[in-house]
Amino acid sequence: MEDKIIKKIEKLFALAGNNPNEKEAEAALLKAQKLMAEYGIEQSQLTGEKITYATICSKVAPHRINNILAEIIAKSFSCKVIIIYNHEGKKILSFFGRTEFAEAANSTFEFVYKIMVRGGNRATRENGVNPGTKGAAVYYNSYCKGFLLGVKSKTDEQCK
Numbered sequence: 001m002e003d004k005i006i007k008k009i010e011k012l013f014a015l016a017g018n019n020p021n022e023k024e025a026e027a028a029l030l031k032a033q034k035l036m037a038e039y040g041i042e043q044s045q046l047t048g049e050k051i052t053y054a055t056i057c058s059k060v061a062p063h064r065i066n067n068i069l070a071e072i073i074a075k076s077f078s079c080k081v082i083i084i085y086n087h088e089g090k091k092i093l094s095f096f097g098r099t100e101f102a103e104a105a106n107s108t109f110e111f112v113y114k115i116m117v118r119g120g121n122r123a124t125r126e127n128g129v130n131p132g133t134k135g136a137a138v139y140y141n142s143y144c145k146g147f148l149l150g151v152k153s154k155t156d157e158q159c160k
Helices: 002-017 022-039 043-047 064-076 099-126 136-158
Strands: 053-057 080-085 091-098
Touching: 002 022, 002 043, 053 080, 053 099, 064 080, 064 091, 064 099, 064 136, 091 099, 099 136
Parallel strands: none
Antiparallel strands: 053 091, 080 091
């Protein structure tokens, strides 16, 4: 009996995903969800895939700007940013979500972070100030603010 229900749910999901008629697609999706709830069917039973969740720790330290970038990236990978403490009591920026999504979010974040830091340091030097010295934060933070707005704009656009 359960196999028949699972096949019916899978057909409804296929119909919802491939239907140009928005009303029919929505009706198929709602019917599939209703059957899953009614018969206690889990997503993993449909796909045969074992869904796992993980918290992936970043090498990038938490900081106001870094945290904002992490939130932007996490959202686009359906993850959450969590700041945890390691065994030494240091704060660690981490991503929580489906294992493959959290890993992708972390590696993307670390890559984009490096680009942001390089750009911020370049903008600081172009204004005649050495990064890390007095007055450098104005140029670095200004660059990072624009960078974050750009990344957010692009990821929001892609996530529609």
